[in-house]
Amino acid sequence: MARGAIHVLPQVVPEGCEWVDDAVLGAKSVVDEEFIKYFCQHHRYRVGSVEGKKYRVIAPGPEDRACYVDPEGESCIFLYEPIFTKVGIRVSFSEFEIGVLNECEIAPSQIHPNSWGFIRAYEIVCHEFGFPTSLGVFFYLFKLTKPFSKDKQQWLSLRAHQGRKVFEMNEESVRDFKNLYLKIVSQPGSSPFWVNDKGEYRFPLSWNEDWINPRVERNELGESELLFLDVLSECWGRKDHHLPTRLLLTQSSAYIQKEILGVMSGKSNAYDRFKAHLLSKSKRSAAAGGSNSGVSNATLSPSTLSAQEVDNSNRDVSQTRKRKTFEPKYDPINSKEFDHVGFAQEYLVGGNNKIPMDGENFMKNLEFVTRSSIKAAAICQAAQNKLKGCVVVPEGEVEVLRSRVRALETEKKVIEGEKFDLSSKVTNLEARIALEAQEVDASKVLVKRLEKEKADGEEKYRRLYAEFKMKIENQKRLETELQAAQDLCDKFSDDALMLAEEVAQNLKEQVQVLLPEFDVKQIGPDFKVVDGVIVRPESVADEQVHPEKPVGEGSEQVPASEGSPVARPAMSDPPPTPPCPEI
Known part of the structure; x- marks a missing residue:
């Protein structure tokens, strides 16, 4: 693709043009x-x-x-x-x-x-x-x-x-x-x-x-x-x-x-x-057309012919551009149609410089020669009168001037050709300028669109940044509220634990009063009832590992590791719980 060319495929390729590049x-x-x-x-x-x-x-x-x-x-x-x-x-x-x-x-x-x-x-x-x-x-x-x-x-x-x-x-x-x-x-x-x-x-x-x-x-x-x-x-x-x-x-x-x-x-x-x-074809054509004027001076006009038409066309005439042959006209000497110069060329200085001597035309031709001579003399006199005061240029200088004129004409044609080339280049440059102007217009439209997108982006950024700051402040507020709630929850947990311990202690004391012989140490959150026996969770695990060593009354388990809760002694056959006295 040439430099500067625009390549834009149509939205829909025309039907039947799939083979086009x-x-x-x-x-x-x-x-x-x-x-x-x-x-x-x-x-x-x-x-x-x-x-x-x-x-x-x-x-x-x-x-x-x-x-x-x-x-x-x-x-x-x-x-x-x-x-x-x-x-x-x-x-x-x-x-x-x-x-x-x-x-x-x-x-x-x-x-x-x-x-x-x-x-x-x-x-x-x-x-x-x-x-x-x-x-x-x-x-x-x-x-x-x-x-x-x-x-x-x-x-x-x-x-x-x-x-x-x-x-x-x-x-x-x-x-x-x-x-x-x-x-x-x-x-x-x-x-x-x-x-x-x-x-x-x-x-x-x-x-x-x-x-x-x-x-x-x-x-x-x-x-x-x-x-x-x-x-x-x-x-x-x-x-x-x-x-x-x-x-x-x-x-x-x-x-x-x-x-x-x-x-x-x-x-x-x-x-x-x-x-x-x-x-030869021109003469045959003229003869076929009934012309008696001799050699035709017509030229061929460009037209499209087949091979047979080129040879058989009656319109073919000589391609040479012949000057019109002089034909003497025996009009009155003062008539505008009388060609004196042609008459002299034909009968005086030309190849046919013999005046016909037949009796009928001799006097007539002689009269024309005389009158044409008088007419020529009058023309020469008029020319001399017009040329008085004019500078006479020697023949050699005339030829030099003619050569100079020919050279100038050739130079003029060259300049005209260069002018045509320059005109074509100007047309192409103007077309390129128009193309570049379109590209500039398209760039301006693109810049305006980008500027609008930039402004929209900046506005969106400011809005999002404000929302972000608001969310940060909300987050800080929520963190403060969360910390306060956490502190309140911790305080509530401590109070609940203390209250639970006081309740447990109160219950133990009440059980002690009701059952003086009962070991209240066997009551606690760490104890569980397994097969009708109150044991610690560690005791249950040990029984699963060492079933041959049942936990007897008054015996104590050694903790498996430091910090493990100590298992309380459990009775193999705990005494029946006496009924609670009525108060």
């Missing part, structure tokens, strides 16, 4: 209304029918992706901004561009912007040659490929077939384009160019997993296509010399004609054969 699905458009306003202000001529408002450029929605068009929604296409600003593609597409998409069965956004440069450069070359844009020649030179080592599909690219490279790679390839796509929709009531007369789509609007890679062999091309292909192969099919794609996209037609195509005349046998073929 996450780099495409995650490329959310950063185009907003401000970006659209700038684009329409500086590049509105790239979108056709601007005056008629046939199409609208709008910002994609948050869930829109360049690979998918909702079939139940508004009819639209997605296009990347660089194919307008760097490649020169326009809406509506040309018939050739539509033909490429239709043959490959792909959507416009499915082709990498760099490959759109090859499509446009090929169109420009065909136009400058005066040759119809042939899909056969194009797919003979190029093939459609997807990125290597990709399980899921990304953008497709056009590459030259092995040994058929004619166009060089663009030196300034398009980068950072993934988030810069626009949404093109047609105005209500108008039919978009991607729909034919039958209401059918001329090419897919959404990405197609089962795209086609057309392949054309040489034996499938027509005569004109073969001659055109020979020109491309001979002139630019060499290893170290290919057509400069960047210059074709950025320079003017005059520059291309002079610097790129103009060097071939007389140097390339294939180019000379191609020109002769087109000129």
Whole structure:
């Protein structure tokens, strides 16, 4: 993913797009209304029918992706901004561009912007040659490929077939384009160019997993296509010399004609054969159309033709831009339509510098020569009057000035190309600024949210700290109350113990009074009745360990350890308790 790109997967992957790579699905458009306003202000001529408002450029929605068009929604296409600003593609597409998409069965956004440069450069070359844009020649030179080592599909690219490279790679390839796509929709009531007369789509609007890679062999091309292909192969099919794609996209037609195509005349046998073929077809076409005007000065208009149509089309004429041949007009000498200079070139200084001597035209032609001479003298006199006071420049200096003008024109074209490049860079920088502005806005929103969370946290901390202090105070109060209760409980325990001892002592004294012979020492909390005998718990344990030693009357047990309570003597047959006397 390019630096600065935004990667946000849609909440719901569109149906049928599971095969599309996450780099495409995650490329959310950063185009907003401000970006659209700038684009329409500086590049509105790239979108056709601007005056008629046939199409609208709008910002994609948050869930829109360049690979998918909702079939139940508004009819639209997605296009990347660089194919307008760097490649020169326009809406509506040309018939050739539509033909490429239709043959490959792909959507416009499915082709990498760099490959759109090859499509446009090929169109420009065909136009400058005066040759119809042939899909056969194009797919003979190029093939459609997807990125290597990709399980899921990304953008497709056009590459030259092995040994058929004619166009060089663009030196300034398009980068950072993934988030810069626009949404093109047609105005209500108008039919978009991607729909034919039958209401059918001329090419897919959404990405197609089962795209086609057309392949054309040489034996499938027509005569004109073969001659055109020979020109491309001979002139630019060499290893170290290919057509400069960047210059074709950025320079003017005059520059291309002079610097790129103009060097071939007389140097390339294939180019000379191609020109002769087109000129011959032009003459045959003109003769078939009933024209008696000689050589036609019409040029070919780029259109998409098949191999047979390229050879059999009656619209083929000479690709050379001939100057209009002078035809003498025998109008009155003072008529505005009379071409005096042409007449002189044709009959006085040209190859046909003999005046016809047939009796009917001799006097007429002689009169025209005389009158044209008088007219020429008048023109010269007027020119002399206008040139009085002007500085006369020697012929050598004129040539120097002309060379300087040509150099300045070349420099101007270079500056225009640099201006175009700078304009594209400015557009990209503005897009990056817009992207960074969005990131800054998102950061500001995040900072505000964090500040609010901080304030809420501080308020919660103060509240919890107050509750904590209150709980500490409650804990201290409860500890104080607990200590007081513990002291009261201890005091109550001591008082209860003393009271219990006093009660026990009182009971013993009462028993002693009632039963003087009874040993009151056998009464206590440590004594228990076992088998009708009052014994201590230690005595019970000893009996279990040493059953052969019963506890006899008057005997005492030795405690097992220091601090153990001493067992009281127990009688084997205690005397019966006398009945309590009545009081």
